[in-house]
Amino acid sequence: MLSLADVEDAQQRVNEIARHTPLERSTPFSDLTDAEVYMKLETFQRTGAFKIRGAANKIGTLSESDKQRGVVTASAGNHAQGVAMAATRAGVDSKIVMPEYAPVSKIKATRSYGGEVILDGVDYDDAQARAHEIERQEERKYVHAFNDERVMAGQGTLGLEVLEDLPAFDTIVVPIGGGGLISGIATAVKGHLDDVRVIGVQASGASSAAASVEDGEIRELDSVDTIADGIATRAIGEKSFEVIQQHVDEIVTVSDETIALAVTQLLERSKTLVEGAGAVPLAALLEGAFEYDSGERIVMTLCGGNIDLNTLTTIIIRGLVQMGRYLKIRTELKDRPGALQGLVNVITGFDANIYSVSHDRTSRDIAVNAADIELELETHDRDHAAEIVAKLEQNGYEIDILSWVTSGCWLWATGLSPYATAYRFWESCPRATPHVQPGAVQPCGDLSAGMGCWTRPSELPHPTHSPLSRFVPWGWGLVPIYG
Numbered sequence: 001m002l003s004l005a006d007v008e009d010a011q012q013r014v015n016e017i018a019r020h021t022p023l024e025r026s027t028p029f030s031d032l033t034d035a036e037v038y039m040k041l042e043t044f045q046r047t048g049a050f051k052i053r054g055a056a057n058k059i060g061t062l063s064e065s066d067k068q069r070g071v072v073t074a075s076a077g078n079h080a081q082g083v084a085m086a087a088t089r090a091g092v093d094s095k096i097v098m099p100e101y102a103p104v105s106k107i108k109a110t111r112s113y114g115g116e117v118i119l120d121g122v123d124y125d126d127a128q129a130r131a132h133e134i135e136r137q138e139e140r141k142y143v144h145a146f147n148d149e150r151v152m153a154g155q156g157t158l159g160l161e162v163l164e165d166l167p168a169f170d171t172i173v174v175p176i177g178g179g180g181l182i183s184g185i186a187t188a189v190k191g192h193l194d195d196v197r198v199i200g201v202q203a204s205g206a207s208s209a210a211a212s213v214e215d216g217e218i219r220e221l222d223s224v225d226t227i228a229d230g231i232a233t234r235a236i237g238e239k240s241f242e243v244i245q246q247h248v249d250e251i252v253t254v255s256d257e258t259i260a261l262a263v264t265q266l267l268e269r270s271k272t273l274v275e276g277a278g279a280v281p282l283a284a285l286l287e288g289a290f291e292y293d294s295g296e297r298i299v300m301t302l303c304g305g306n307i308d309l310n311t312l313t314t315i316i317i318r319g320l321v322q323m324g325r326y327l328k329i330r331t332e333l334k335d336r337p338g339a340l341q342g343l344v345n346v347i348t349g350f351d352a353n354i355y356s357v358s359h360d361r362t363s364r365d366i367a368v369n370a371a372d373i374e375l376e377l378e379t380h381d382r383d384h385a386a387e388i389v390a391k392l393e394q395n396g397y398e399i400d401i402l403s404w405v406t407s408g409c410w411l412w413a414t415g416l417s418p419y420a421t422a423y424r425f426w427e428s429c430p431r432a433t434p435h436v437q438p439g440a441v442q443p444c445g446d447l448s449a450g451m452g453c454w455t456r457p458s459e460l461p462h463p464t465h466s467p468l469s470r471f472v473p474w475g476w477g478l479v480p481i482y483g
């Protein structure tokens with residue numbers, strides 16, 4: 001199994017090629033979380049991610065004859081760029097197989113670092129098969145993205161750097177894809193600090209490590225689905241699994257919504273561009289995914305900043321939605337002069353900026369004398385957005401909220417008729433819906449009724465406590481709430 005000596009042995013080789021990246025205390029995130037939060041800014045690494053560390057160590061330990069034959073790998077992302085640059089700097093030829101769909105920006109970057117890019121196959125598995133074919137035919141050394149102890153040791157030098165800059169800390173939070181990075185870091189920090197906690201974070205749509213640790217054997221997912229493409233891995237490696245079982249204290253998962261929020265918050269509060277995979281440590285803090293003490297020294301490993309600009313645009317919008325800073329609504333208006341003005345007047349009273357208005361009177365689904373209106377608004381926060389919606393509803397507009405996303409809240413409902421009584425209750429995501437008072441209980445009329453009727457599950461009244469439930473059939477249900 002990987003040892004501290006392996007990681008320490010890698011440091012010299014990694015230092016020749018990679019940068020020692022900054023470690024900074026974050027005042028906004030420390031204030032927000034009531035912890036001492038540090039950011040390991042690996043986004044400033046050469047190629048924009050930590051991957052160059054593992055590649056530098058692997059290539060640096062090859063024999064001269066292996067170096068002459070060159071290396072090969074398959075990757076659609078950061079590993080491709082790391083191998084290309086580490087090989088070029090070591091004077092080694094590299095062939096990188098990328099799936100045909102790989103983003104043009106990543107293909108160009110890999111080429112610019114000196115790698116020969118071969119586009120083959122529709123996905124990573126196809127690219128990997130072709131890379132192994134090249135490995136056999138040309139006797140090149142294959143540089144695995146994570147399941148290789150030299151690669152894992154190289155990634156672990158990131159942990160040694162953190163220790164150099166902050167000799168004592170309590171917790172380090174690390175993203176997990178195939179598990180190479182966390183294996184190296186955990187080996188490094190646990191080798192030096194007795195009581196340090198290592199917490200792994202995965203996207204909930206790609207949580208193979210969490211499932212594997214729970215079951216005690218590697219679980220391969222049929223498919224993965226997350227905006228954090230750097231950690232969209234179907235299975236962790238056997239070598240990393242061994243280290244994770246031994247050294248990782250807890251693995252948590254975070255939703256894509258919180259990942260988007262974390263990317264946006266890092267941009268806004270720290271002026272730092274971090275890709276989805278690199279932002280999951282902050283997402284875990286924001287989601288309250290693991291417990292910590294007040295004042296605990298927590299290091300977030302922000303391990304990559306390579307994000308496609310189109311993806312960034314989507315992520316920023318989703319992050320703004322989470323913060324309540326972007327609201328998209330639809331309503332129907334009578335198609336007559338002044339109707340739109342009336343709607344805009346209500347919004348103007350709330351000092352919300354209107355980004356866009358779409359006015360459709362030709363859709364099949366609306367009455368002949370009506371118009372369908374969609375508005376995109378810049379709002380201050382969730383309370384502000386909720387106030388605007390409430391005011392519009394008070395003024396007789398029927399509002400569909402198109403932008404709000406699930407926030408871990410659930411609906412309890414009784415009855416099937418329009419008179420049914422409904423309660424929504426507050427479950428797990430306090431920061432996502434700050435306008436809600438946890439514990440407040442209030443009937444909210446029929447199922448289509450608006451907001452503001454929240455309680456904790458344990459405080460939920462029995463349905464028969466509701467006067468209406470004597471007259472209507474009732475039942476329980478757990479339904480995700482959009483709001």
Ligand SMILES: Cc1ncc(COP(=O)(O)O)c(C=O)c1O
Pocket residue numbers: 049077078079145146175176177178179180181182230231233275277278303304305
């Ligand atoms: C930015 C970023 N973070 C985290 C990871 C996960 O690393 P590992 O596969 O070693 O767990 C990757 C992997 O490509 C990545 O690119």
